[in-house]
Amino acid sequence: MSKTKSETVSETANETMSGAEMVVRALQDQGVEHLFGYPGGAVLPIYDALFHQDTVRHILVRHEQAAVHAAEGYARSSGKVGCVLVTSGPGATNAVTGLTDALMDSIPVVCITGQVPTQLIGSDAFQEADTVGITRHCTKHNYLVKRIEDLPRVLHEAFYVASHGRPGPVVIDIPKDIQFAKGAYARPTDNQHKTYRPVVSGDIERIRAAVALMASAKRPIFYTGGGVINSGPEAARLLRELVRLTGFPITSTLMGLGAYPASDQQFLGMLGMHGTYEANHAMHDCDVMINIGARFDDRITGRIDAFSPGSRKIHIDIDPSSINKNVKADIGIVGDCAHVLEDMLRLWKGLPQDVEKPSLKGWWGKIAGWRARNCLAYRPSDTVIKPQYALERLQALTEGRDTYITTEVGQHQMWAAQFLKFDEPNRWMTSGGLGTMGYGLPAAIGAQIAHPEALVIDVAGEASILMNMQEMSTALQHRLPIKVFILNNEYMGMVRQWQELLHGGRYSESYSHSLPDFVKLAEAYGGVGIRCDNPADLDAAILEMIDTPRPVIFDCIVDKMENCFPMIPSGKAHNEMILGDAAEDIGAIIDEKGKALV
Amino acid sequence: MSSVYSEPSPAAPTSRHTLAVIVDNEPGVLARIAGLFSGRGYNIESLTVSETEHEKHLSRITIVTTGTEAEIEQIKAQLARLVPVHRVRDLSDEGPAIERELVLLKVVGQGDQRVEALRLAQAFGARTLDATLSSFIFEFTGALEDVERFIGIMADCGLVEVSRTGVAAMSRGAEAM
Incomplete structure (x- = not known):
């Protein structure tokens, strides 16, 4: 131990360099290949250091929020840490939405921000903002580096903290004088933080108790989330094995789609506010619930005191604060999904063969009844494109291709979650926790950078896409052939849907007025624009989009008044969800108390 | 929740x-x-x-x-x-931990009220840190209830200013944190 330490010291002892050079060197030592950023006064020394090398490729974005979303898309589609470099003041404050998004969805991001020189901190200097103060609430951890001696340690520590335990964004704020200062660089070590050691292996006795409970279940269900994806491909593999072996039904949160193949018979579809009828009813009626890497978010549970009232709940999460936060767990297991799943699988296989497990036949029969309700059905049309139809065609025409999907936020996002089928993890990038409109286009850029040969599609709404539209310029500059598939209904659709349900159809400010001509806009950026408003032409238009090796904006004109169903209305339980064909007067279903909820 | x-x-x-x-x-x-x-x-x-x-x-x-x-x-x-x-x-x-708080009190008064303040402070075991012809500063350390009680009593004896440290606490027994 001490030997390796002294070796490391001798190897790097004479490596004196500037703070800016340390930043770039640390990125290289951490294996960073891509960095999303935007230059400015307080990071010029780092940009100069980047200029002198070509291992780290810098992707110039057009807005710092987009830099973070792009890093998120990169991280989520590749499993690596996403990296961001922005300047002080507005550079840092613009990044705040992206950082908050990464915190809510547990995405590993390291964001380096420039800061005014240390002697100017606190003087309201030009482009000064209290970045560590502002980002304290929207990062997993953050640092202000005031001594060059601390910089190498902090740089490596940031990568360790961002990627270990429950992942999240980490900010390193580096004053300009520290970027110029000279110091000794140190390479990363194995345990990069002196005390931060998240628990990864679950308590084996609790896992044993969980497996025993599962073996006795008559109406079990797996409820899995983004934690499985974050844990890595091994977790998804183990999950598949466990689900097949147990024969239990499985549902997933928005964040967890792809961890279990959507095309499999045991998969009930997504659960929650816009989840499937079968998934939500199964959650309500189950007797044993196995939550793996999900957090009982309010979009999932609906009315919490009526949430799955008859079940015993097993909750596996790497973050101890997730357990018993919203829903009391009967068996809480703190640990990394892959580790716990491995133990579970071993114990399940080791169960005594002579003990008869309850038959699940009746339970599957009940589920078949709910499935027969065909909850995603919609009224087809041959004159106007239904948004659901557009996504069904997109799914059919991209099948078998190496596809990554991102979304913006709103109706289109929920339809995409319902109608696109993800059979592999890391293929689906959407803003779940924060619900950030403007996420999808920069996230698509990040995913395309990570997977240059893949087909990357941002399923968008015409309102969301305008929030980070400037990133078309980024896509063009870096020759990223992303596809923006806009379901254009000329409304902020989800806002309009809620106004229809809760506010007497008074569509206050939710009409997308003065929209640009998206085809011309695509062309103005140097991309390709395609418009389609006829169901009969849709397949050919989608194929044209897929076959265009350049950035494309597809303006898909869809039914303006279509609403997103099924839906659990505010303040209602899982078994009180409403379906599209029963949704004549749902304003009357939601009571006064429900109207106050989000 | x-x-x-x-x-x-x-x-x-x-x-x-x-x-x-x-x-x-x-x-x-x-x-x-x-x-x-x-x-x-x-x-x-x-x-x-x-x-x-x-x-x-x-x-x-x-x-x-x-x-x-x-x-x-x-x-x-x-x-x-x-x-x-x-x-x-x-x-x-x-079990109940050892909890203590330190408080400084400034008491202003003349004549009997001043004498009474000093007498009560002594009865509570407070220390006198500063004294003028018209004021005292007392230091008192104790369990929270005692601190509250002392402040309550001094309120009737010309209390004009209070500064409290907040609670310092430790569990009983040999085990360290």
């Missing part, structure tokens, strides 16, 4: 807990802890902090908070997952 869908449950009883938190004494750590409480809507009744192990740069933060059992569990879990937090211990879990 702060889901937007949860009904406030008046049935759940609340209790007072004293938490000891060992943290890296790095810039911003106090703001991180205070921000956690304000951001998540928890109560802080008292918060004291000071570096306790200089060579390791460790500080001990003592927090007195009130909440339901579930809230206290959340508070502890949320504190423990902060990166600079080493250990969180609920001193109230292990």
